[in-house]
Amino acid sequence: MNTRIKNVLDRSEADEILISDPLAIYYLINRKFSPGERFLGLLIKKDMRPKLFLNILFPCEEIDGVDIVSINDTDILTDVLSDHIDPDSILGVDKTLQARFLLPMQEAKLARKFINGSLAVDKTRAIKDEEEKQLMRKSSKINDEAMAIFKTLVRDDISEKQVADQLLDIYRSLGAEGFSFEPIIAFGKNAADPHHMPDDTKLKYGDVVLIDVGCTYKGYCSDMTRTFFYKKGPNKDQEKIYNLVRKANEDAQRYVKEGVRLCDIDKTARDVISDGGYGRYFSHRLGHFIGIEDHEYGDVSSAFKYKCETGNIFSIEPGIYDPETMGCRIEDLVIVTEDGCEVLNSYPHDIEIIG
Amino acid sequence: MNTRIKNVLDRSEADEILISDPLAIYYLINRKFSPGERFLGLLIKKDMRPKLFLNILFPCEEIDGVDIVSINDTDILTDVLSDHIDPDSILGVDKTLQARFLLPMQEAKLARKFINGSLAVDKTRAIKDEEEKQLMRKSSKINDEAMAIFKTLVRDDISEKQVADQLLDIYRSLGAEGFSFEPIIAFGKNAADPHHMPDDTKLKYGDVVLIDVGCTYKGYCSDMTRTFFYKKGPNKDQEKIYNLVRKANEDAQRYVKEGVRLCDIDKTARDVISDGGYGRYFSHRLGHFIGIEDHEYGDVSSAFKYKCETGNIFSIEPGIYDPETMGCRIEDLVIVTEDGCEVLNSYPHDIEIIG
Numbered sequence: 001m002n003t004r005i006k007n008v009l010d011r012s013e014a015d016e017i018l019i020s021d022p023l024a025i026y027y028l029i030n031r032k033f034s035p036g037e038r039f040l041g042l043l044i045k046k047d048m049r050p051k052l053f054l055n056i057l058f059p060c061e062e063i064d065g066v067d068i069v070s071i072n073d074t075d076i077l078t079d080v081l082s083d084h085i086d087p088d089s090i091l092g093v094d095k096t097l098q099a100r101f102l103l104p105m106q107e108a109k110l111a112r113k114f115i116n117g118s119l120a121v122d123k124t125r126a127i128k129d130e131e132e133k134q135l136m137r138k139s140s141k142i143n144d145e146a147m148a149i150f151k152t153l154v155r156d157d158i159s160e161k162q163v164a165d166q167l168l169d170i171y172r173s174l175g176a177e178g179f180s181f182e183p184i185i186a187f188g189k190n191a192a193d194p195h196h197m198p199d200d201t202k203l204k205y206g207d208v209v210l211i212d213v214g215c216t217y218k219g220y221c222s223d224m225t226r227t228f229f230y231k232k233g234p235n236k237d238q239e240k241i242y243n244l245v246r247k248a249n250e251d252a253q254r255y256v257k258e259g260v261r262l263c264d265i266d267k268t269a270r271d272v273i274s275d276g277g278y279g280r281y282f283s284h285r286l287g288h289f290i291g292i293e294d295h296e297y298g299d300v301s302s303a304f305k306y307k308c309e310t311g312n313i314f315s316i317e318p319g320i321y322d323p324e325t326m327g328c329r330i331e332d333l334v335i336v337t338e339d340g341c342e343v344l345n346s347y348p349h350d351i352e353i354i355g
Numbered sequence: 356m357n358t359r360i361k362n363v364l365d366r367s368e369a370d371e372i373l374i375s376d377p378l379a380i381y382y383l384i385n386r387k388f389s390p391g392e393r394f395l396g397l398l399i400k401k402d403m404r405p406k407l408f409l410n411i412l413f414p415c416e417e418i419d420g421v422d423i424v425s426i427n428d429t430d431i432l433t434d435v436l437s438d439h440i441d442p443d444s445i446l447g448v449d450k451t452l453q454a455r456f457l458l459p460m461q462e463a464k465l466a467r468k469f470i471n472g473s474l475a476v477d478k479t480r481a482i483k484d485e486e487e488k489q490l491m492r493k494s495s496k497i498n499d500e501a502m503a504i505f506k507t508l509v510r511d512d513i514s515e516k517q518v519a520d521q522l523l524d525i526y527r528s529l530g531a532e533g534f535s536f537e538p539i540i541a542f543g544k545n546a547a548d549p550h551h552m553p554d555d556t557k558l559k560y561g562d563v564v565l566i567d568v569g570c571t572y573k574g575y576c577s578d579m580t581r582t583f584f585y586k587k588g589p590n591k592d593q594e595k596i597y598n599l600v601r602k603a604n605e606d607a608q609r610y611v612k613e614g615v616r617l618c619d620i621d622k623t624a625r626d627v628i629s630d631g632g633y634g635r636y637f638s639h640r641l642g643h644f645i646g647i648e649d650h651e652y653g654d655v656s657s658a659f660k661y662k663c664e665t666g667n668i669f670s671i672e673p674g675i676y677d678p679e680t681m682g683c684r685i686e687d688l689v690i691v692t693e694d695g696c697e698v699l700n701s702y703p704h705d706i707e708i709i710g
Contacts, residue, residue: 037650073658093454093458094454095453095454095455096453096454096455097453097454098450098451098452098453098454099448099449099450099451099452099453099454099457099469099471100450100451100471100473102454102457102458103448103457103469103470103471106461114454114458115458116454116455116458118455165523165524168520169520303428
């Protein structure tokens with residue numbers, strides 16, 4: 001049994017856990033499946049080799065330390081599972097397990113009690129091991145290099161979509177597999193909408209250019225935002241907003257270390273922006289955990305009272321979205337360490353005029 | 356209460372149905388939401404206006420005939436729902452409802468019994484009304500036009516990915532919103548893998564070029580496959596395979612009408628290919644239902660014994676995947692009518708040399 005599975009079981013209240021999320025399974029046994037509408041499950045319990053329930057349609061070599069239980073489309077899933085799950089157990093099921101699987105399992109009384117077993121996996125995934133840290137560093141390094149290229153794509157009258165459509169090739173040429181999320185490219189007033197998606201808006205002299213992008217490298221995600229000025233520097237109000245967001249980002253990063261509460265990191269950044277008079281324009285949490293998914297369990301928000309642990313990786317992404325003046329966000333990823341944090345992005349925070 | 360909702364309730368065994376799939380909700384009330392990890396639900400029952408449980412983060416105008424129940428991130432979901440669901444009812448829940456919602460609902464005893472309530476929705480969706488047929492026709496018409504352009508993109512040494520990367524812009528220029536699924540472009544031997552994804556394989560003189568593509572138009576999906584020959588016609592064996600696949604497609608289309616069984620449509624095509632000696636190389640079902648999703652409930656396969664109904668729309672996509680000779684698939688969408696079917700694709704089935 002590998003360390004990751006052992007850590008999940010140590011954190012769990014369930015006797016057995018049936019994990020169905022393909023990315024959680026990838027994390028635990030390093031095999032990626034896309035089961036579509038078919039069932040996929042990894043059963044783990046103490047003192048038993050993990051069992052992978054796998055449809056024969058998805059060919060798979062042997063997996064070190066894992067028993068594969070083959071299923072096919074004509075099998076009755078609950079019959080297969082009942083040979084392996086103790087009916088007296090408390091069974092943790094994945095939070096994303098769908099009703100079309102869960103209801104028949106309950107009907108067949110596969111376990112004494114069914115509980116949400118995902119938290120043990122999520123909490124384990126929130127602490128990255130050395131191998132994962134290396135991949136996260138590399139993914140963000142590519143993202144830094146990509147940002148330096150992306151900013152050169154702008155020109156008069158190019159649309160947000162036209163910029164966005166060029167990014168994938170650039171990421172691939174730098175060694176990434178693809179996007180970690182759909183890129184956000186926002187010109188001018190669109191930057192004041194934190195969830196803006198690239199559209200046909202054309203770039204004009206003096207626009208703000210907000211670029212929020214990320215790639216995956218060997219499955220691990222990067223995520224970074226920079227806000228540029230097109231051909232003309234900021235006016236006074238814009239400069240004030242930019243510098244507040246920058247200070248919020250940098251003060252929060254300086255505050256991070258093992259043992260501080262995530263809600264207090266959020267507060268550190270939020271206080272900077274509120275004290276500057278823009279509190280109501282910072283309308284989202286400061287950050288989110290990230291790894292093999294761009295949004296993983298764990299928030300940097302007022303609602304998340306847990307303390308940071310060494311190996312947590314999350315985003316620090318304060319923003320001010322003032323429709324009258326500008327939208328601005330500056331985002332980096334950080335790894336929590338014993339006495340601070342390692343910032344994964346090195347692209348500068350300085351005000352930069354592009355084009 | 357609109358006709359679609361009424362039809363779902365007429366087909367249902369549950370007293371109340373709580374639908375959580377955003378596309379099913381879109382189908383029923385014509386509003387599209389992307390709730391991400393947040394709960395979204397539409398509660399329907401006889402003699403009650405449908406109720407939409409909607410997080411306040413997703414702003415929404417009034418919806419004709421629907422009551423909106425606002426929820427926010429600090430609400431306890433089961434408390435909100437318990438005001439609206441009869442605890443003595445049999446509650447149909449969506450097949451995709453996740454355990455993190457279903458387990459607390461069961462714990463709170465929101466209903467006497469929980470059953471999979473999706474089939475009533477799925478069966479209703481399987482019969483397209485006039486409005487839907489019009490959109491499906493238009494989506495496939497764009498796909499026909501697109502295919503005529505896509506085939507011109509090929510040249511010596513271009514890679515599958517390089518072709519695939521150009522398709523989205525072409526679809527958009529023709530009025531589509533985007534892909535209905537990731538396009539399959541397969542050169543040479545790759546065409547013999549029915550699930551091949553575009554890679555760096557480069558096109559060579561004499562290659563087969565398989566193009567399996569679809570777009571969405573106002574949310575409705577198209578899906579078509581053609582297999583071309585690059586610069587050089589088929590050899591004898593290839594010609595035999597191509598003509599078998601074509602005959603399988605056309606015989607199946609001629610067989611379709613209201614009342615015939617879907618498994619028998621599959622058999623019609625499969626017999627052609629088996630009689631030609633290539634049965635073991637036709638390794639998938641003949642087709643799938645399609646509408647606002649590219650794969651909807653309903654199969655054209657030996658396992659699906661139901662009879663066709665007027666208004667069903669599905670693919671007819673026989674294929675032969677012989678790694679020694681060629682991979683070939685010819686796919687159209689059809690609408691079932693009383694006395695036959697309407698084929699939505701008009702791009703010819705003839706052997707065509709391109710490049």
